[in-house]
Amino acid sequence: xxxxxxxxxxxxxxxxxxxxxxxxxxxxxxxxxxxxxxxxxxxxxxxxxxxxxxxxxxxxxxxxxxxxxxxxxxxxxxxxxxxxxxxxxxxxxxxxxxxxxxxxxxxxxxxxxxxxxxxxxxxxxxxxxxxxxxxxxxxxxxxxxxxxxxxxxxxxxxxxxxxxxxxxxxxxxxxxxxxxxxxxxxxxxxxxxxxxxxxxxx
Amino acid sequence: xxxxxxxxxxxxxxxxxxxxxxxxxxxxxxxxxxxxxxxxxxxxxxxxxxxxxxxxxxxxxxxxxxxxxxxxxxxxxxxxxxxxxxxxxxxxxxxxxxxxxxxxxxxxxxxxxxxxxxxxxxxxxxxxxxxxxxxxxxxxxxxxxxxxxxxxxxxxxxxxxxxxxxxxxxxxxxxxxxxxxxxxxxxxxxxxxxxxxxxxxxxxxxxxxxxxxxxxxxx
Numbered sequence: 001x002x003x004x005x006x007x008x009x010x011x012x013x014x015x016x017x018x019x020x021x022x023x024x025x026x027x028x029x030x031x032x033x034x035x036x037x038x039x040x041x042x043x044x045x046x047x048x049x050x051x052x053x054x055x056x057x058x059x060x061x062x063x064x065x066x067x068x069x070x071x072x073x074x075x076x077x078x079x080x081x082x083x084x085x086x087x088x089x090x091x092x093x094x095x096x097x098x099x100x101x102x103x104x105x106x107x108x109x110x111x112x113x114x115x116x117x118x119x120x121x122x123x124x125x126x127x128x129x130x131x132x133x134x135x136x137x138x139x140x141x142x143x144x145x146x147x148x149x150x151x152x153x154x155x156x157x158x159x160x161x162x163x164x165x166x167x168x169x170x171x172x173x174x175x176x177x178x179x180x181x182x183x184x185x186x187x188x189x190x191x192x193x194x195x196x197x198x199x200x201x202x
Numbered sequence: 203x204x205x206x207x208x209x210x211x212x213x214x215x216x217x218x219x220x221x222x223x224x225x226x227x228x229x230x231x232x233x234x235x236x237x238x239x240x241x242x243x244x245x246x247x248x249x250x251x252x253x254x255x256x257x258x259x260x261x262x263x264x265x266x267x268x269x270x271x272x273x274x275x276x277x278x279x280x281x282x283x284x285x286x287x288x289x290x291x292x293x294x295x296x297x298x299x300x301x302x303x304x305x306x307x308x309x310x311x312x313x314x315x316x317x318x319x320x321x322x323x324x325x326x327x328x329x330x331x332x333x334x335x336x337x338x339x340x341x342x343x344x345x346x347x348x349x350x351x352x353x354x355x356x357x358x359x360x361x362x363x364x365x366x367x368x369x370x371x372x373x374x375x376x377x378x379x380x381x382x383x384x385x386x387x388x389x390x391x392x393x394x395x396x397x398x399x400x401x402x403x404x405x406x407x408x409x410x411x412x413x414x415x416x417x418x419x420x421x
Contacts, residue, residue, distance in 0.1 A: 024342070050223060058220040059377040062227055069231035073238055080242035083249040087337075141343065 017133040018092035018099075019130050020180035026145055027152045029134025031085045033127030035093055036075060040100050043070050044119040047104045048112030060105060085152045129187065136183050141163060141174030254321075258293060258305055261323035262292035264331060265303045267295035276415045283404045285397065286311045291411055301326050301413040305382070305407060307336070314389040315339040316337040322401040324363075328409070333359040333398055338390075345390035352384060364402050372399040 022028040043066055047059075054062050071094055078086040078093070103122065107115030137147060143165045150158030173179045205313045255272055262271065271293045279289045290308040294301060303325045309317040317340040323331035333356050340346045346354045358381070362373075373379030374392045403410065 050227065053219065053223045055216055058217075058224060065224065065227055069235060072235050076235070076238050076242045076246070079249065080245040083253065145313055151323060165223045172341075175342040 016126075016129070018095045018182065019126065019133070020184060021177070022089045022092050023130055023133035023137055023180060023183070024141070024175050025138045025147060026131070026134040027148050028085070028089050029130040030146075031082070031089050031152065032076060032092060032096065033130040036096060036100075036123045036130075037127050039070050039074060039097070040103075040123040041116055041120045043067060043097075043100055044104055044107070044111070044116045045112070051112070063101055063104055067097050071097045082152050084148070088152075132187060133180065133183050136186075137174045137179055140171045141176075141179065227246065254307070254336070257321050258323075261305060261321060261332045261334060261342050262295055262303060265295055265325065266302060267297050267302050269294075269296045271295050271305070274417050276412065276417065278404075278408075278412075283400060283407060285400045286317070288317075294413055296413075303331060304409075304412055306401045306405065308397060308401055310393040312389070312393045312396070313338060313340060314345050314387065314393075315341060318390070318393060318397070320394065320397055320401075321397055324402065324405050326409075327363075328402060329361060329363045329407055330359045330398070330402070332356070333394070335394070340390050341387070344387040346386065347384045347387070348391075348394075352382075355382065355384075357384075359398060364399070364406060369399075372396075 019029075019032065022032045047063055047066055050062050050066070051059050074093055074097075075086075075090065078090065100119070103119060104115070107118055110118070135145060138147065143163065145162045145164060146157070146160045173182070181197045208316070212372060248317060251272065258271060274294045274296070276292050276294070277289045278284075278292060279287075281287050284290055286309045288309055292356040293305040295303040295305070303322045303323060305321055307319070307321050309319050311317050316339045319336040321334040321336055323333070325331055335348060335356065338346065347419070367380040371378065371380040373395055374381050374388055376383055376388055377392070379395065381395050
């Protein structure tokens, strides 16, 4: 396990794959983002606590056990409390958790506190990226933000649904898969531009 | 082995401890999941029921019936008339034992992106009470406009039957039919119209057997 073939930025890119698929609306994006934020660090902490008690050879088995347990829990909770979210994003949540298992394995060299922090940071970045992509795509594709929040998160969220502008058909490209890639590219371009502007000023 | 490996130096109790930790972890997870299942399975079952119950009762709203429609269901397989290999469910509504309406849960197999699951409600005479889409994968913004932009499109089915419009016009306008297509999407409405027509034909052909069959049996 000492040599893991993927670096963490490559892994982040891998994790973006399900993220691209579910960022068509803010509700889906937030759903996946929250799941990542809760279950990523949780499995990282648990795995960190277990790791010292396992040989390197068996720790991967422990990790798989832990991830499958976490995935099954998310499935039960989602089906019970947000069946709509379950139908919309479930396959990608399962896919996502594999990325977390990889990530935890990758962090195995570091201390528990360090790897938990790293996972938390990565999850936060991912959730933020999801949120930005979701807002951009839903706004362009539908002219709304948080459409369907009431149905997915409960009645209290109904008030959050905002129609920003009325569109007859929307700019469909935003909602369709190619829109995800374009939006991601724009996001990365914006980040690079910010970075350059920052380094130029200092 | 002659060459000592790293493993050879590891005390055997390390392996035993790993096994014990793994077993404990497995047991703890199993227990935790069982607890979680206990907490959630009733809600999950309720959600599953509500998913079909809400549209079902909405479609049957204009009718008077006194039986438990959700339980009074038969399953039929009829690839030749319904046009789908998958089994279809037929829920039956009765008043004082007399049949008043049937709701056919079937699929339109030829949607643009996979099958479209439909609920088709007909009264005893074979006149449509309404059509609802349970699940679909149609292109957002083009094929799914019956959900928002043309929300009234599905309403237009109410009151129609195999004789109104006549059989030949049970398709989209583009093909000389009586039904509007969506801007940019013809396949979806055509698939739905076709599935509804087929359900009506099935109902006309087997009406008596549909209502006579025992619940959960096949006519």
